[in-house]
Amino acid sequence: MLAPVDLENLRRFGFTVCVNVSRSASTLGFAETIGSVLNLHALSKDYPNRSVDVLTPKEKCRQELNRYHGNFGFEEYPLHTDLAHWIVPPRYLLLRGRMGLGMVSTFVLDAPTLSGLLPQSVTQRALFFPRQSRVTTALSFRISRTLAFSLRWDPIFIRPANTQASICAEIFRSSTCRASSTSINLALQTTTLVIDNWRCLHGRSAVPFADRKRSIERIYLESIYGISN
């Protein structure tokens, strides 16, 4: 029996942890029961897999600065939106541990905390540029025009285009943000984390040498059944 996703938690906080996922259920199978899975490969050839990415810690690498591991290696990954430089980043991401000793945690800064930290007068006007794109069209800080609160942030792949965006960047880089986030351990295959990528930020703690064989699966979803976009 697959664990249902806690829709109330997801609506309220922008993330939820499912703790009773059957070991025998594939991650893709589970994802397909809770929502509409995104085919990332169809959107970007940078992603070789159709739906499921297996993430493993790797050394920093100058040739892969377009990826998080290329920039940070085994160090902590800062709070970010996945694919923040896209005009419309994927709405949800699902993470499930495949292997690991539990020495690494994923951390999430939830939507109510974020909306409390960010002045509305600033978020309404903040604009960012994609870091490496020649496109000079600015990206709005608020991904959605219909949600009461949404945001994008990434310290690597987007850069502030105006004063309001610089203020947001300062807030995200403050220790308050990291200290306010919730740590989640994905060592057990029965644990699955679903994050609203438009309303929360997430990151990863540093990977100690002993846990470098850690791997997790990631799937993006366009929608979650039972939640209107």
Ligand SMILES: [Fe+2]
């Ligand atoms: Fe991420």
